Amino acid sequence: MTTTGELIWNDEGWPGPDFAHNAKRAVGNSQLRRNVRKATTTIRERRAGLVAETPDWQELRHAGAAIKDDVLHHLDRYLEQFEHAATAKGAHVHWARNAQEATQTVTNIVKATGHHEVIKVKSMATQEIGLVKALETQGITAHETDLAEMIIQLSHDRPSHIVVPALHRNRAEIRRIFSDHMPDAPKHLTDDPHELAEAARRHLRRLFLKTKVAVSGANFAIAETGGLLVAESEGNGRMCLTLPETLISVVGIEKLIPTFRDLEVFLQLLPRSSTGERMNPYNSIWTGVTENDGPQEIHIVLLDNGRTNALKDQIGRQALRCIRCAACLNVCPVYERTGGHAYGGTYPGPIGAILTPLLAGVDKAPELPFASSLCGACYEVCPVEIDIPTVLVKLRHDAVKAKPHRTQDATFAAAAQAMSGRRRWTAALKLAPLLRAVKHGAPPPLSRWTRTRDLPDPPHQPFRDWWTQNKK
Numbered sequence: 001m002t003t004t005g006e007l008i009w010n011d012e013g014w015p016g017p018d019f020a021h022n023a024k025r026a027v028g029n030s031q032l033r034r035n036v037r038k039a040t041t042t043i044r045e046r047r048a049g050l051v052a053e054t055p056d057w058q059e060l061r062h063a064g065a066a067i068k069d070d071v072l073h074h075l076d077r078y079l080e081q082f083e084h085a086a087t088a089k090g091a092h093v094h095w096a097r098n099a100q101e102a103t104q105t106v107t108n109i110v111k112a113t114g115h116h117e118v119i120k121v122k123s124m125a126t127q128e129i130g131l132v133k134a135l136e137t138q139g140i141t142a143h144e145t146d147l148a149e150m151i152i153q154l155s156h157d158r159p160s161h162i163v164v165p166a167l168h169r170n171r172a173e174i175r176r177i178f179s180d181h182m183p184d185a186p187k188h189l190t191d192d193p194h195e196l197a198e199a200a201r202r203h204l205r206r207l208f209l210k211t212k213v214a215v216s217g218a219n220f221a222i223a224e225t226g227g228l229l230v231a232e233s234e235g236n237g238r239m240c241l242t243l244p245e246t247l248i249s250v251v252g253i254e255k256l257i258p259t260f261r262d263l264e265v266f267l268q269l270l271p272r273s274s275t276g277e278r279m280n281p282y283n284s285i286w287t288g289v290t291e292n293d294g295p296q297e298i299h300i301v302l303l304d305n306g307r308t309n310a311l312k313d314q315i316g317r318q319a320l321r322c323i324r325c326a327a328c329l330n331v332c333p334v335y336e337r338t339g340g341h342a343y344g345g346t347y348p349g350p351i352g353a354i355l356t357p358l359l360a361g362v363d364k365a366p367e368l369p370f371a372s373s374l375c376g377a378c379y380e381v382c383p384v385e386i387d388i389p390t391v392l393v394k395l396r397h398d399a400v401k402a403k404p405h406r407t408q409d410a411t412f413a414a415a416a417q418a419m420s421g422r423r424r425w426t427a428a429l430k431l432a433p434l435l436r437a438v439k440h441g442a443p444p445p446l447s448r449w450t451r452t453r454d455l456p457d458p459p460h461q462p463f464r465d466w467w468t469q470n471k472k
């Protein structure tokens with residue numbers, strides 16, 4: 001367990017024990033709230049404009065959901081098809097049941113090259129398995145090359161958003177991070193965006209030119225061809241995918257799509273939903289090894305790490321359709337106030353609130369399904385129609401079943417008793433004025449409920465009494 005500021009983290013990439021603790025700290029940070037609101041509002045508005053100009057948006061969403069569901073129903077078949085196709089094109093395919101097997105596989109491959117440095121493409125899967133830290137313990141330095149990920153790494157921070165990991169940082173903070181932690185930063189760096197970008201570019205170019213091994217994830221893995229696709233905005237990913245001699249990609253098994261043609265759907269859904277663009281500036285697709293062109297050694301690590309467990313959950317399995325666009329984060333009223341750190345793990349926001357318990361087990365993240373107002377905004381924007389509110393409710397049920405709450409159970413049992421007969425209910429209503437006293441200083445354990453919730457004042461005259469008096 002480590003802490004970032006006052007936040008609690010679990011080093012395996014799964015959340016710390018207390019969303020409420022983390023959220024309270026985050027809500028008290030007005031600078032963070034301002035930064036998050038500004039960034040999410042901008043992306044949200046851009047996305048809404050682009051969706052409005054796409055007449056077949058709902059059909060695209062249905063198609064995206066249907067393709068992903070087909071993959072999930074026939075995952076065994078598509079995985080084998082992918083392995084055969086990728087191997088036939090000269091790639092080495094490895095299978096990892098969990099984070100430990102995946103990091104060990106990547107470490108072994110890097111060690112076999114004889115190099116001790118790797119450059120990294122931004123990837124949620126590698127973050128999920130804690131790859132950078134695992135490599136570090138084996139004497140291998142991994143350099144993040146996505147600009148935002150680099151800012152996070154230099155400042156020993158944690159990402160707070162899936163697509164824009166440093167959105168909680170403003171320009172002044174980034175200038176300070178570069179000046180303090182980037183060894184080759186210019187002496188008199190200002191917070192002008194062009195200057196900051198230029199400093200990062202020069203720093204990264206040196207890394208691209210000297211490093212012989214790269215690690216990536218993938219947005220999509222194409223079963224038909226054995227190809228992988230990375231979509232990005234900066235071109236730094238493409239440098240990693242083309243310049244080194246060895247390329248290792250860690251890919252969640254749910255990233256499969258059946259055919260190359262299916263990209264037609266996802267390459268419309270993803271950029272509009274994630275960054276509010278009509279297309280990603282860089283879509284890099286590679287299929288095995290091409291002689292004298294790009295990396296000559298290609299490894300693909302297919303990662304389970306809880307995905308087959310999630311697949312067993314008939315309601316929860318739809319979370320595996322996720323294409324990590326982060327549209328649900330940008331509309332979530334809880335995320336907008338807490339930012340991503342409060343969720344404590346790799347996946348923040350509404351998707352994190354369901355995916356983390358599904359992958360890690362609800363006992364590891366019992367608080368996350370409750371980190372939602374169930375307003376449904378996430379479902380409305382999700383490009384693959386994941387019904388997040390329904391999954392949240394189901395996971396809440398699982399969490400309560402796994403760890404019964406005695407006070408809550410007793411309260412609901414008493415309420416059920418009171419409501420099951422007219423006389424009992426009328427008698428119970430006579431006790432309602434007591435609630436007024438409870439509201440202003442309930443004793444524990446009831447105070448845990450009233451500490452963060454308003455308890456409405458009971459009416460001075462119950463409706464039944466009013467009806468008896470006025471029905472004529």
Ligand code: SF4
Pocket residue numbers: 273321322323324325326327328329351378381382383384385386
């Ligand atoms: S759940 Fe839907 S909206 Fe959220 S990140 Fe995944 S695909 Fe995007």
